[in-house]
Amino acid sequence: MTESKPSPNPGQAIQVQGIRKHFGHLEALRGVDFELRKGEFLSLFGPNGAGKTTLIGILSALSRPSSGTALVAGYDVKEADPAMRREIGVISHASFLYADLSPLENIRFFATMYGVESAEERAIAVIDEVGLKPRMHDRVRTFSRGMLQRLSIARAIVHNPSILFLDEPYTGLDQHASGILKEQLQALHTDQRTILMTTHDFSRGLDMCDRVAIMVRGKLALWESADQLDPAGFERLYLEKVAQAGRG
């Protein structure tokens, strides 16, 4: 059976059609469809185990979908084209950083991996951008969770990607660190990057996004423009959607 593939649309950063993912008998994604325009910010909410991280894993070409197709920056994720990898950056609750290297050594290493010209200069520039230049020669192992997350941002943007996937970036951060992270994410969004963020934090998620989605049991239960939603009533709406999907 051949799968129908969405034709690349230059206006769309992400096109997902009928994505399914099985882990043995478990169906983590049960047919996800959406399109995200270039420069849009999508906040994806959902309970634990809803399939949010699995979706990000597929869109960043870390794992393959069982069926369905997804185009990221116009490239089919199944082909994991190096050009597609250069277009995406991922920030997760894991930092992807070497604990015994310094921020400069880490970011310069990843810059080389992405084939960035003048890796050292670019590394220093992005470390400065996230406010860690004074600590750029210290070991990453000595960093707080908030500093690690800021350094993760530097790692994710060192190759200047047009699309960012953020997988629960606020996990484990205190109020102060969350505030700094929010400012930096806002700065990334104003740079016209397309951002897909999964989070459990309603206020921070709704504050920055253009689109809102709720994923429950491997399917999108809500897809809405942020303008159309009342932030005050979102928690009730979320609980309703989760309960509805649980009954379905």
Added chain:
Amino acid sequence: MNTYLSQVKAIVWKDFVTELKTRELFSSMFVFAILVMLIFIFSINLSIVDANQVGPGVLWVAILFAGTLGLNRSFTLEKENGCLQGLMLAPVDRSAIYFGKMLSNLAFLLIMEAFLLPVFMIFFNVDLVSHLTPLLAVVFMGTLGFSALGTLLSSLSSNLKTREIMLPILLYPLIVPIAIGSVRLTGQVLDGKSLADMMNWVGLILCFDIIFISASIMTIDHILEE
């Protein structure tokens, strides 16, 4: 090609900088290798047995056992903080990751052996200096095959909860041809024979080196995925 080589070089550089800062790998491998040799020294009566006959076996047991410690650490380091995932997100050919890790493992083992050989010479009272060139060639060929296969299996076992147990279980049966070849060649080199007289063993080790490297390049994509 330039990007590929700079990526391989960056992985080797990263492993070296990490090792220079932590000194965990070299110290644990070297101390373990010395301990293995010491145990054998106290259990073998060198006034009865010929050191050139038993010495090579002890040397290679020490190298392989200590090397396994290093190989176990190799990909565990990449798993900390999800670094391997970070590496997999980059536009890096999976074989570049393999070659980077393999070359750094090979270099660490060769450095450890450079310190181990003089200790072996003292413990077993054998003359390595007069056979140094062929001996270094044998040590290099054996270590190359061990690193090639060990790096592949280390990447495979790093996904398992029982990785410390699984790596030797997978590695030792497969490394037998190289281990036997290296022991036999080392013994004959110490007896003063030239490598040209032992081309069957040299050929065997080189064949397995090529087989292990080729198999690794062909399978590393699948092993590193998911």
